Amino acid sequence: MKPRHKRAAIIAGGLAALGIAAYLVLNAFQSNLVFFFSPTQVFAGEAPKNRAFRIGGLVKEGTVKRDNLTVAFVVTDTAKEVPVSYTGILPDLFKEGKGVVAQGKLDENGHFTATEVLAKHDENYMPPEAKAALDQAQIQKTIKSLK
Structure with a gap:
């Protein structure tokens, strides 16, 4: 094999390896x-x-219902509500009327089953996405009430 062909094979192999790594x-x-x-x-x-x-x-x-480690509650943005269930230990800062972020899946009935629940870490903090969603929902609610 000529050096030129050897170099081309090495470059082709390197590009293939790089492509596979990028895909993974x-x-x-x-x-x-x-x-x-x-x-x-x-x-x-x-x-x-x-x-x-x-x-x-x-x-x-008024929506938090506990049954041993299973907790059911409703998450709202003041415009819409989604029922959530979670099995596990909730964060200490989890309370009614406070901000929460839950990770999980939505079933076909519109019920959210959480695998993880995160509570806000102090009285002034709210995730930026949650704050924006609450603000947007409040604006829409205000617009509807003006009509």
Whole structure:
């Protein structure tokens, strides 16, 4: 094999290895990508049906029901509400009327089954996406009331 052919084979092999590595990295990234949706977006059908995503908003007052480690509650953005169930230990800061982000899947009945629940970490913090969703829902609610 001539040096020129040897060099071409090495370059081709390197490019093939680089392509395979890029494919594996992008595939792993896509499978771990989790998007955030508000209850209004979930009702609008923007949330994926058979894929994990995060839903955020406020825990509606009076909706937390505990049964051993299983907890059912409602997440709201003041415009729409999504029922959520979670089995596990909730964060200490989880309370009614406070911000929450839950990660899980939505079933065909519109019920969200969470695999992870995150509570806000102090009284002033709210995830930017949740705050924007709440603000948008409040604006829409105000517009509807003016009509």
